[in-house]
Amino acid sequence: MKRTHRPGNHSMCVQPMFLIGTYDENGNANFAPITWLSVTSDGERFLIVVSMFGDKKTRKNVQKTGKMSANLVSVPMLPLADYLGSHSGNDGRKDGFSYAVSKGKRLDVPTLDESPFVYELAVEKSVTVGQSETFFCRPEYVEADEKVSLGEMGSGLDLTMLNPVIYSGDYHSLGRHLGTIGDFLP
């Protein structure tokens, strides 16, 4: 393989696209795409890791409420997600697009009816580095399209059924389901 190269600062990372749902102090729902999202564990529970840059409305809402929903973006939802990422709740309601919102089943967070996979998240801890804040969140409730089986650790879950948008500077969709852990051992 011949590689191209450049020094230093680069952010390529294969990222899932979620719409983070929050309420403001007036009870207005706001959604924004966040792709800096991952998972870790404290040894007892999984923690969903969500990182936000700058002074966006979503970050301010999470600082106030300590809660958010994370709604996986499926390919048909991309026009909505693109719109929500091109506007800030700091400039008023994002009502240029119509979409159905429900209250969370466990937490007081707005969730998107169209999303095939939804987390309700409670912030356990946050860490600020420069202009970014990273929230470590306990998943309090998880919902998935009934076509998909919700394995204990995510194994057995065929991601292609969720048809997620994958981001890495541009939008992509997912290819094939290749198997599970151990399928490739000799």
Ligand SMILES: Cc1cc2nc3c(=O)[nH]c(=O)nc-3n(C[C@H](O)[C@H](O)[C@H](O)COP(=O)(O)O)c2cc1C
């Ligand atoms: C594809 C995509 C991915 C994004 N990922 C992030 C992210 O991971 N973290 C972040 O802070 N902002 C991210 N943004 C930017 C916010 O979505 C954007 O600033 C939005 O307008 C914030 O809205 P709000 O002010 O209503 O929260 C992303 C935007 C797009 C379009």
